[in-house]
Amino acid sequence: MSGSTPFKMRFVHLDLKGAPPKVSYLSEIFPLFRALGANGLLIEYEDMFPYAGHLRLLQAKHAYSPSEVAEILRLAKLSELEVVPLVQTFGHMEFVLKHAAFAHLREVALFPNTLNPHEAESLALVEAMIDQVLELHKGARWLHIGCDEVYYLGEGEASRQWLRQEQNSQAKLCLSHVRAVASHVRARHPGTTPLVWDDMLRDVPPEQLAASGVPQLVEPVLWDYGADLDIPGKVLLMEKYRECGFPRLWAASAFKGATGPSQALSPVEHHLRNHVQWLQVAVGGPEDTLQGIILTGWQRYDHFSVLCELLPVGIPSLAACLQLLLHGGFAEHVKLRVENFLGVSGLGITDAVSEGAGSFPGGDIHALVTQVSLHLRSSVDALLERNRYVTGWFSPYHRRRKLIHPAMIQHVQPEVLSLLGRWSALAQQLEAALQLVFYPDAVEEWLEENVRPSLQRLQSLLQDLAEAAAPCLPTQAGVPIRGPEGPGPCGS
Missing domain, CATH: 3.20.20.80 (Glycosidases)
Known part of the structure; x- marks a missing residue:
């Protein structure tokens, strides 16, 4: 040999x-x-x-x-x-x-x-x-x-x-x-x-x-x-x-x-x-x-x-x-x-990525970790820092004050929910694969270091959206809250 x-x-x-x-x-x-x-x-x-x-x-x-x-x-x-x-x-x-x-x-x-x-x-x-x-x-x-x-x-x-x-x-x-x-x-x-x-x-x-x-x-x-x-x-x-x-x-x-x-x-x-x-x-x-x-x-x-x-x-x-x-x-x-x-x-040589999961022991972990490492944080960054509706109408300034234009909720919330749902499902898949190979403390540590911070950023955005949207909900008469010139920033 x-x-x-x-x-x-x-x-x-x-x-x-x-x-x-x-x-x-x-x-x-x-x-x-x-x-x-x-x-x-x-x-x-x-x-x-x-x-x-x-x-x-x-x-x-x-x-x-x-x-x-x-x-x-x-x-x-x-x-x-x-x-x-x-x-x-x-x-x-x-x-x-x-x-x-x-x-x-x-x-x-x-x-x-x-x-x-x-x-x-x-x-x-x-x-x-x-x-x-x-x-x-x-x-x-x-x-x-x-x-x-x-x-x-x-x-x-x-x-x-x-x-x-x-x-x-x-x-x-x-x-x-x-x-x-x-x-x-x-x-x-x-x-x-x-x-x-x-x-x-x-x-x-x-x-x-x-x-x-x-x-x-x-x-x-x-x-x-x-x-x-x-x-x-x-x-x-x-x-x-x-x-x-x-x-x-x-x-x-x-x-x-x-x-x-x-x-x-x-x-x-x-x-x-x-x-x-x-x-x-x-x-x-x-x-x-x-x-x-x-x-x-x-x-x-x-x-x-x-x-x-x-x-x-x-x-x-x-x-x-x-x-x-x-x-x-x-x-x-x-x-x-x-x-x-x-x-x-x-076999990825220059980009550290191999196509597909592979049939070797732990190949599924390799594939899932690759997805997380290459795309999780960057996809959340793209939403929070480059999505025009988030940066334009629900910036950190707006989030702290729970202000949002009602029309913007429909542009932001579905995207956040979709991204969170996709990554949460993959995280569950990865956690199950890790549990077969490693002990609970190692699984917890890796997920806490590499997965949960990004998911928490999405969950925090959803929470802020929900709180900002609360004043925008229809009144008991079924009429939305409006300012003198149409829908105004919620929470104002």
Whole structure:
């Protein structure tokens, strides 16, 4: 299946810190992942893991149960997808450090991003998390321990004092914690190799990195999700890591969730370019250095941000990217293969829109979200801001004062009712489709962020119309209210 691709391992990242899919949906998409060319999964559980004991409070409301995790692993195995769990152990610890019970372990008291590496309790905490996760992932060849974007490191009081000592540096502080966490994994789970995101390692001087002991413990994952990679720079970075003693490296691209925190549709062309350039990096770098590539699919930028593209919406992008990796490019015959896998008649590359719903799992969600994203807000804007009857006779000035010419009601109200009816029906259809794939809180969040504000604008306009029209209603004698020169503004 892999052909001549330089990436023997192709792992799809499942980011569960937002809109985690139900296990029933995973059972549908795992075979598709495999058919498209994936042979592994990187599962970032975050608060969806069934932590126990003193870690139980980390669980989200709809966290998977131990039996559901076992079922996910069984389904993955059926589709020949190797599973690598991911546990954040340094940065992006919001889901842990937001809790009062662990807030004292923050690097900076105000921010829940980063763990304080000076506290012995900090290391004990992440070791307990790792042990619980690996207890349910026995035999895992790799464990990703995160360690990316360790914001505010060195800014806590304990760190400030430590950094005042001669020969101490932020890089040394970072490497020390990574080494401690990775050493625990190696000692307690000897068959498991830790992976780390590489951004905190990039600027560390080579001699310091080589002497830290970290290269013997972890495999870095070089990540870049842009459409314009610095290919020579990436090759040089790979060479630096090899010279520092890292025997194996990984790449990380993105198929969704990397082009804006509130992005609703995946720009396929952007992600295809990202993968084309990663292929060029792989070919230009040291031979047989890259273990594989992780196709990330972020669901939130961090624990507190909004949802970006839902997983079903990103499937066409994922399909295109996996097939590109397998075939070394995205020629017309590769595009046709992707369309055949997805059951679509036309795969949108430049406009992020595929024709029709497609027959892939979640294809109906993809189609409905596309309609909402492209047309809902714009259609409401057109009515409220460009309809001549609304802007001319029922402007914000009129609405606040409940004034309207009676003749204008018949020009405005039917249009509002028609638009509201059409979008309300589609919203109900979308809500039903989302409920089959996601848990109630995710459905509620996506609709509240992306659908309801526009519907509420229409409902508010109708309410204002009704209140403005009330004085225009016929009197008991059946005669409309009139001014001295015919119908006047209602409410005057």
